[in-house]
Amino acid sequence: MKVNTENPALVFEEKPLVLGDPDFNKVTTDICQISEMPIKKTPKWWWIAFTISGILAMNLLVMIGYLAWEGVGVWGVNIPVGWGWAIVNFVFWVGIGHAGTLISAVLFLFRQKWRTSINRFAEAMTIFAVICAGIFPGIHVGRIWVAYFMFPLPNQMSIWPNFRSPLLWDIFAVGTYFTASALFWYTGMIPDLAIYRDRATNKIKKTIFGILSLGWRGGNRQWKHYEVAYLLLAGISTPLVLSVHSVVSTDFATSIVPGWHSTIFPPYFVAGAIFSGFAMVMTLAILARAVLPALKNYITMDTLERMAKIMMVTGMMVGYAYSVEFFIAWYSGNIYERFAFVNRAFGPYWWAYWTMVSCNVIIPQLFWIRKLRRTIPVLFALSIFTNIGMWFERFVIVMSLHADFLPSSWDYYKPTWVDAWTFIGSFGLFLTLFLLFIRFLPIMAISEVKGVLPQASPHYYHDMPPAGKGAING
Amino acid sequence: MGENRKVQGALAEFSNPSEILHAAEKVRDAGFHEWDVHSPFPIHGMDDAMGERPSPLGWMVSIAALTGVTGGLAMQWWMNAVDYKLVIAGKALFSYQAFFPVTFAMGVLLSVVTAVFGMLWLNKLRYHHPVFSSDNFERSTDDAFFISILAEDKKFDPKKTPQFLEEIGGINVELLEDE
Numbered sequence: 001m002k003v004n005t006e007n008p009a010l011v012f013e014e015k016p017l018v019l020g021d022p023d024f025n026k027v028t029t030d031i032c033q034i035s036e037m038p039i040k041k042t043p044k045w046w047w048i049a050f051t052i053s054g055i056l057a058m059n060l061l062v063m064i065g066y067l068a069w070e071g072v073g074v075w076g077v078n079i080p081v082g083w084g085w086a087i088v089n090f091v092f093w094v095g096i097g098h099a100g101t102l103i104s105a106v107l108f109l110f111r112q113k114w115r116t117s118i119n120r121f122a123e124a125m126t127i128f129a130v131i132c133a134g135i136f137p138g139i140h141v142g143r144i145w146v147a148y149f150m151f152p153l154p155n156q157m158s159i160w161p162n163f164r165s166p167l168l169w170d171i172f173a174v175g176t177y178f179t180a181s182a183l184f185w186y187t188g189m190i191p192d193l194a195i196y197r198d199r200a201t202n203k204i205k206k207t208i209f210g211i212l213s214l215g216w217r218g219g220n221r222q223w224k225h226y227e228v229a230y231l232l233l234a235g236i237s238t239p240l241v242l243s244v245h246s247v248v249s250t251d252f253a254t255s256i257v258p259g260w261h262s263t264i265f266p267p268y269f270v271a272g273a274i275f276s277g278f279a280m281v282m283t284l285a286i287l288a289r290a291v292l293p294a295l296k297n298y299i300t301m302d303t304l305e306r307m308a309k310i311m312m313v314t315g316m317m318v319g320y321a322y323s324v325e326f327f328i329a330w331y332s333g334n335i336y337e338r339f340a341f342v343n344r345a346f347g348p349y350w351w352a353y354w355t356m357v358s359c360n361v362i363i364p365q366l367f368w369i370r371k372l373r374r375t376i377p378v379l380f381a382l383s384i385f386t387n388i389g390m391w392f393e394r395f396v397i398v399m400s401l402h403a404d405f406l407p408s409s410w411d412y413y414k415p416t417w418v419d420a421w422t423f424i425g426s427f428g429l430f431l432t433l434f435l436l437f438i439r440f441l442p443i444m445a446i447s448e449v450k451g452v453l454p455q456a457s458p459h460y461y462h463d464m465p466p467a468g469k470g471a472i473n474g
Numbered sequence: 475m476g477e478n479r480k481v482q483g484a485l486a487e488f489s490n491p492s493e494i495l496h497a498a499e500k501v502r503d504a505g506f507h508e509w510d511v512h513s514p515f516p517i518h519g520m521d522d523a524m525g526e527r528p529s530p531l532g533w534m535v536s537i538a539a540l541t542g543v544t545g546g547l548a549m550q551w552w553m554n555a556v557d558y559k560l561v562i563a564g565k566a567l568f569s570y571q572a573f574f575p576v577t578f579a580m581g582v583l584l585s586v587v588t589a590v591f592g593m594l595w596l597n598k599l600r601y602h603h604p605v606f607s608s609d610n611f612e613r614s615t616d617d618a619f620f621i622s623i624l625a626e627d628k629k630f631d632p633k634k635t636p637q638f639l640e641e642i643g644g645i646n647v648e649l650l651e652d653e
Contacts, residue, residue, distance in 0.1 A: 023617065024514060024616065024617030025616055025617040028514075028615075028616045028617065152549065152553060158558065159558050159560075160553035160554060160557065160558050160560070161553075162554070162560055162562060163550040163553070163554050163572070163573055163576055164554075164562050164565070164572045164573075166575075168576070169575040169576060169579075172575065172576045172579035172580070173575060173579050175579075175583075176579040176580075176582050176583045176586075179583060179586065179587070180582060180583070180586040183586055183587070183589075183590045184586075186590075187590050187593070191514075191515075191615065194615045195514075195615040195616065197615075198612040198613070198614070198615045198616065199612075199616075210601065211601075214594065214599045215599040215600045215601045215602075215603060216599060216615075217510075217512060217599070217603055217605055217606070217614070218512045218513055218514060218614050218615055219510035219511065219512050219622075220498075220510060220511040220512075220513070220516070220517070220520045220521070220524055220526070221510050221524075221526065221597070221598075222597040222599070223513070223515075223516035223517075223520070224516075224521055224526055224529050225529045225531055225592075225593045225596045225597055226516070226593060226597070227516055228528075228529040228531045228532060228593070229531055229589045229590060229592070229593035232531065232532065232535050232585070232589045233586060233589050233590070236535075236582055236585050236586055236589070237586075239578075239582075240582050243575070243578060243579075247575050250575075447514055447515045447615075448515070450514055450515045451515040451516065455490070455491075456491060456515055456517075457491065457518060458491045458492040458495045458517060458518065458519060459492070460491075460492070461490055461491070461492035461493070
């Protein structure tokens with residue numbers, strides 16, 4: 001930030017959100033050229049990545065087929081650990097989705113304009129992550145063909161679902177979350193799809209994007225309703241994103257299992273979700289910047305640094321939750337609760353607990369150093385550590401089951417190869433969808449980026465001396 | 475220009491957000507109704523410049539939210555306490571506390587759907603629109619700013635309206651005609 005001497009009214013000059021001082025047309029071409037290249041010219045990295053993730057996604061289908069054929073015995077779940085990797089993966093993927101909604105809704109309400117460069121693909125990430133999440137509860141019911149019992153549909157037993165069950169709340173919360181995220185994503189994309197329609201070089205593209213953009217003509221009579229709709233969606237999605245992971249946490253918190261039956265769960269889960277989601281956005285943003293150099297002017301070092309700061313804050317919230325849990329276990333005087341926590345840290349799963357603490361609490365402390373927050377390899381490594389750590393957090397929580405009230409039923413849970421390949425397969429599905437998205441759809445909210453350029457403001461043209469141009473970025 | 479082509483309106487280009495904002499004020503003051511300002515992004519202050527009323531979408535979504543909440547709660551009450559009485563651990567058949575998460579989700583679901591489809595409905599979008607007959611209009615989503623006045627407007631005149639658009643600073647003024 002430097003002092004603006006030309007225009008005393010604007011004391012501080014903020015750094016531009018988009019580097020390289022592009023005009024409107026430059027923004028359009030920079031982003032559009034990524035997905036407009038002909039199929040034959042698709043870069044090699046895309047084909048390699050797409051082939052690998054496609055094979056892994058197929059492998060997910062095979063694993064689901066095998067599970068449906070053989071039954072849940074192919075997984076490592078048994079009594080007392082009746083919930084294994086399926087629930088761990090479910091919570092992991094739903095959590096990742098939360099960063100997308102946080103960026104698109106919460107940061108929008110807080111007028112954080114730097115979000116415009118990352119919101120589109122963060123939203124896409126949300127949708128794909130929720131798809132991956134939705135698979136696990138769907139398949140862990142065992143008899144996949146009667147999964148529709150979870151919905152309030154008339155059925156041959158004339159019985160309705162039990163609305164007191166947190167598992168049913170999950171169906172509604174996650175189902176609503178997916179619908180809201182998908183609609184939000186699509187609404188944001190309509191003006192950009194119209195850009196693709198207007199730039200289309202052949203009739204097929206023109207028709208496809210013409211239909212997808214629904215006849216958008218950028219009239220102010222449309223922008224008027226559009227902006228209100230966008231604000232409303234952001235306003236509705238904000239409590240939604242906080243509620244979804246709270247509901248997910250009630251899957252655990254409403255039970256009587258020591259280590260689960262706790263009121264700290266909803267806020268603790270939400271903070272963890274945002275933490276893990278930002279880590280995934282960071283991972284994807286850094287990879288996207290590496291393979292698509294045009295993005296570097298939009299996803300700037302400042303954007304990455306801001307994300308690192310959010311990760312540090314949410315990481316410390318999670319660390320605080322870990323310590324409060326321990327304190328309450330001791331303070332409650334409940335011997336089962338106390339045992340559950342000592343067992344987490346020093347019992348048979350000590351290695352998972354300390355992986356979690358190292359990745360989520362200790363390593364992110366490096367973000368206190370500004371130089372490290374602005375070094376790409378460090379950011380990338382730390383985002384991977386967080387992804388791992390947050391997966392282990394859910395594993396640690398679920399493993400509370402392995403030593404319950406009755407010592408004779410204690411057991412050591414081990415996943416099988418089917419568990420492992422199903423999880424790896426979900427990454428395949430996630431990446432396949434993501435690669436298709438960056439290949440064919442607008443990866444960045446083009447019209448929103450244009451809206452935050454200094455020359456988008458009508459005041460830019462007469463009220464401002466030329467030297468003060470950068471000042472209205474903020 | 476064929477003889478039997480029907481004039482659908484007039485289109486003028488403006489070079490930047492500031493110019494089009496002032497031009498819009500003049501079109502508004504001239505008393506046109508069937509016209510619009512087309513820009514690649516929403517321009518701050520344009521609603522006032524056009525004399526537009528606020529969007530009714532907020533009211534529509536409020537009604538939807540109330541409907542979703544009421545309907546969601548009523549559904550759970552009817553299903554678990556009336557149609558098939560489900561006794562779970564001897565608890566009351568109906569309690570708003572336990573039914574809150576689903577009620578909330580139903581309120582959100584209906585609001586979101588209404589916000590998006592209500593917006594699309596209010597936008598009166600259509601695949602064929604007179605402005606799309608202009609080749610120059612393809613730049614409206616990229617970096618150009620346009621004002622269109624449709625022939626449906628009572629004050630529209632195929633000769634005077636293009637002149638008017640030029641007077642207020644429009645360039646590349648053209649008549650929009652059937653394909």
